[in-house]
Amino acid sequence: xxxxxxxxxxxxxxxxxxxxxxxxxxxxxxxxxxxxxxxxxxxxxxxxxxxxxxxxxxxxxxxxxxxxxxxxxxxxxxxxxxxxxxxxxxxxxxxxxxxxxxxxxxxxxxxxxxxxxxxxxxxxxxxxxxxxxxxxxxxxxxxxxxxxxxxxxxxxxxxxxxxxxxxxxxxxxxxxxxxxxxxxxxxxxxxxxxxxxxxxxxxxxxxxxxxxxxxxxxxxxxxxxxxxxxxxxxxxxxxxxxxxxxxxxxxxxxxxxxxxxxxxxxxxxxxxxxxxxxxxxxx
Numbered sequence: 001x002x003x004x005x006x007x008x009x010x011x012x013x014x015x016x017x018x019x020x021x022x023x024x025x026x027x028x029x030x031x032x033x034x035x036x037x038x039x040x041x042x043x044x045x046x047x048x049x050x051x052x053x054x055x056x057x058x059x060x061x062x063x064x065x066x067x068x069x070x071x072x073x074x075x076x077x078x079x080x081x082x083x084x085x086x087x088x089x090x091x092x093x094x095x096x097x098x099x100x101x102x103x104x105x106x107x108x109x110x111x112x113x114x115x116x117x118x119x120x121x122x123x124x125x126x127x128x129x130x131x132x133x134x135x136x137x138x139x140x141x142x143x144x145x146x147x148x149x150x151x152x153x154x155x156x157x158x159x160x161x162x163x164x165x166x167x168x169x170x171x172x173x174x175x176x177x178x179x180x181x182x183x184x185x186x187x188x189x190x191x192x193x194x195x196x197x198x199x200x201x202x203x204x205x206x207x208x209x210x211x212x213x214x215x216x217x218x219x220x221x222x223x224x225x226x227x228x229x230x231x232x233x234x235x236x237x238x239x240x241x242x243x244x245x246x247x248x249x250x251x252x253x254x255x256x257x258x259x260x261x262x263x264x265x266x267x268x269x270x271x272x273x274x275x276x277x278x279x280x281x282x283x
Contacts (some may be wrong), residue, residue, distance in 0.1 A: 041251035049247050063252035075228060076235040084213040086149045091156040091209040092202060099164030100190055104176060117158035125218045136223060143225040152213045160205040167201030203268045214261055232257045
């Protein structure tokens with residue numbers, strides 16, 4: 001082996017070692033907050049987070065037992081699952097049809113429609129809460145699951161429509177034309193040919209809408225007044241009040257909240273990676 005080849009081989013090894021070290025460090029930085037939260041949740045006292053070294057001598061799962069047995073945790077879990085599932089189904093349906101229409105059809109104002117959807121994402125939640133509360137109040141949807149699902153869809157659909165539009169652009173239009181030749185209607189082409197090919201993009205949109213509904217606090221705490229209808233995020237916030245903060249219970253609840261989302265992410269991660277990369281190749 002020539003000296004130049006040896007030098008190149010050593011350079012590649014150094015680059016590989018540095019890359020692995022950098023990725024390992026980044027992984028530790030990303031995982032540290034999660035590990036720290038779990039560690040704090042094992043402390044039995046609410047002030048243990050101030051003295052983390054003392055937790056080692058009294059590790060316990062009593063906080064988890066309290067949260068699951070003496071709070072409305074499972075009620076919060078059921079409410080959140082219902083709202084997240086409904087938001088996912090309705091939001092993805094509207095986002096997919098909107099993205100497909102803009103990707104394939106050239107109707108008057110189709111470009112302006114997408115820009116309007118983009119502009120809706122520019123308003124902060126603090127600006128939207130008051131008018132949304134007024135609208136839901138007029139419709140009689142305050143303190144209802146339907147009202148909260150409607151609000152979440154208004155925030156999730158614009159982003160997902162943009163994302164799915166880019167994904168539909170990456171699907172050859174010849175597939176649509178072949179469906180028309182076989183006698184399919186535009187809706188038949190969309191549901192029977194395009195949607196199966198767009199499963200990775202739909203997985204990304206579904207995960208985003210579920211995540212939006214799963215962890216949102218501001219809208220849920222404002223529009224849901226009955227504590228029996230709280231979502232997990234609002235229930236989590238109930239452990240901190242003006243005069244008291246039960247950080248041990250809050251940490252345990254946060255860990256329990258993260259488990260279902262982590263499981264869903266693990267199941268759909270392949271589709272998520274494929275959908276995010278494919279949707280960025282065209283459009």
